[in-house]
Amino acid sequence: MKTLKLTLLCCLLSAFTFADVSQTQKDALVAIYNATNGDSWTKSWDLEQPVSSWYGITIENDNVVAINLSFNKLKGKLPEEILNLKSLKILNLSFNKLEGELPKAVIKMSNLEELKLFSNNFNGTIPSDIGNLTNLKILELFNNNFSGEIPASIGSLSKLESLILSSNLLIGKLPTTISNLTSLKVLSVFDNNLLGTIPSSIGKLTQLEELVLSNNAFYGNLPSELAQLTNLKTLLLSNNGFKGNYASLKDKLPNIVNFDLDKANNTKGALATLDSEDNDDD
Numbered sequence: 001m002k003t004l005k006l007t008l009l010c011c012l013l014s015a016f017t018f019a020d021v022s023q024t025q026k027d028a029l030v031a032i033y034n035a036t037n038g039d040s041w042t043k044s045w046d047l048e049q050p051v052s053s054w055y056g057i058t059i060e061n062d063n064v065v066a067i068n069l070s071f072n073k074l075k076g077k078l079p080e081e082i083l084n085l086k087s088l089k090i091l092n093l094s095f096n097k098l099e100g101e102l103p104k105a106v107i108k109m110s111n112l113e114e115l116k117l118f119s120n121n122f123n124g125t126i127p128s129d130i131g132n133l134t135n136l137k138i139l140e141l142f143n144n145n146f147s148g149e150i151p152a153s154i155g156s157l158s159k160l161e162s163l164i165l166s167s168n169l170l171i172g173k174l175p176t177t178i179s180n181l182t183s184l185k186v187l188s189v190f191d192n193n194l195l196g197t198i199p200s201s202i203g204k205l206t207q208l209e210e211l212v213l214s215n216n217a218f219y220g221n222l223p224s225e226l227a228q229l230t231n232l233k234t235l236l237l238s239n240n241g242f243k244g245n246y247a248s249l250k251d252k253l254p255n256i257v258n259f260d261l262d263k264a265n266n267t268k269g270a271l272a273t274l275d276s277e278d279n280d281d282d
Contacts, residue, residue, distance in 0.1 A: 020050045024084050025064050029057070031081035032067075036074040036098065043072055063087035070094040070116070080105045092116040094140070099123065102146075107132055114138040118164070122146060126165075131156030142166040142188070149173075150189075155180040166190035166212065173197075179204045188212035190236065195219070203228040210234040214260060218242060227252040236260040 020026070030047060038044055043055040052059050058066035064085050074096035082088075083105035091106070094116045101124030106115070113135050123145040131153025133139075139160060146168040154163070155177025163184060170192040178187070179201035187208060195217040202211075203225025211232060219241035226235075232253050237246075238260045250259050 020052055021059060021062055021064055026051055028081045028084040029054070029064065031079040035079040036076040036096075041069075041072050041074065058090075060087075066090035066092075068092040069096070072096060074098055078103050078106065082106060083108055085109070087111055089135075090114040093120065095119045097121060101125075102127060109133070110135065112136055113159075116140045117144070119143040125149075126151055126154075126170075129153060133157060134159070136160055137183075138162045140164040142168065142190075144168055146170060150175055150178075150194075152177045154178065157181060158183065160184055161207075162186040164188045165192070168192055170194055174199065174202075176201055178202070181205060182207065184208055185231075186210040189216065191215040193217060197221075198223055198226075200225045202226065205229065206231065208232055212236045213240065215239045222246075222249060230254060232256055234258040 029051060033045055033047070045054040051057060051064070056067055056069045056072070057064060065087055066089060068090065070092050074093060076098065077100035078098060080103055082103065086109070088109055089111055091112060092114065098117070098120040099122065102122060104127065107127045107129055110133065112133050115133070115136060116138065118140045121144065122141070125148035126141065126146055128151045130151055134156060136157050137159050139157065140162060142164045143166070147170065149172035150165065150170060152175045155175060158180060160181050161183050163181065164186060166188045167190065170189070172194065173196035174189070174194065176199045179199065182204060184205050185207050187205070188210060190212045191214070193216065197220035198213070198218060200223040202223060206228060208229050209231050211229065212234065214236045217240065220243065222242055222244040226249060230253065233255050235253065235256060236258065246261050250256055
């Protein structure tokens with residue numbers, strides 16, 4: 001009797017250990033594998049083995065909740081079947097050779113909390129309805145070939161903590177809706193073709209620790225509301241057309257560690273402003 005109980009217990013444990021995802025989710029993963037040259041990945045999948053054994057896959061309650069295939073030599077386009085991974089919270093495909101536009105299917109994955117697609121060859125525009133991903137905390141698309149404007153709907157991502165769109169081909173102005181992202185800690189749009197002035201409403205982003213605007217075509221006076229961002233540790237502004245008293249701004253930001261002036265142009269303007277103020281005091 002003891003032997004029978006032990007055998008049943010082992011069977012139950014084995015069944016629990018090898019519990020796997022639905023066929024629909026497995027098919028979606030296989031579609032990703034086939035569309036991105038899975039046979040040539042650095043760490044490939046044995047499709048004959050349970051999904052729970054596949055590299056970079058995290059399963060909870062028989063659902064795929066995370067895919068982390070960074071630095072894995074994925075090449076090709078993401079398939080629409082990815083939409084069938086309805087419980088996915090984390091998608092990290094950074095540092096690969098993926099290309100094409102961001103599939104509409106990804107924008108329908110409402111449970112996503114982290115979307116990391118940086119350092120690939122994606123192109124096209126950032127989808128206008130990206131604001132549908134209301135659970136996103138991290139959106140990192142830098143070092144790709146995304147073009148067009150930053151969609152206004154991005155302001156609907158109220159849980160967002162990190163927004164990094166640097167090193168793309170983006171144009172237009174910073175959407176004023178960014179001021180809705182009051183949980184944001186990192187905002188980086190370095191090295192694009194963005195222009196216009198910085199909206200004063202940026203002062204609402206009081207949780208910001210990093211603000212990186214360098215290497216664009218922004219211009220005009222820096223809004224005095226930047227002084228409200230007292231949690232800033234990094235403020236990079238160089239290679240734009242900003243005007244204003246940088247030195248005075250820095251004095252109002254007590255936690256600044258990295259403060260990048262536009263040495264070629266704006267430092268002279270800042271010094272001239274300071275000299276003028278000194279002369280007025282005389």
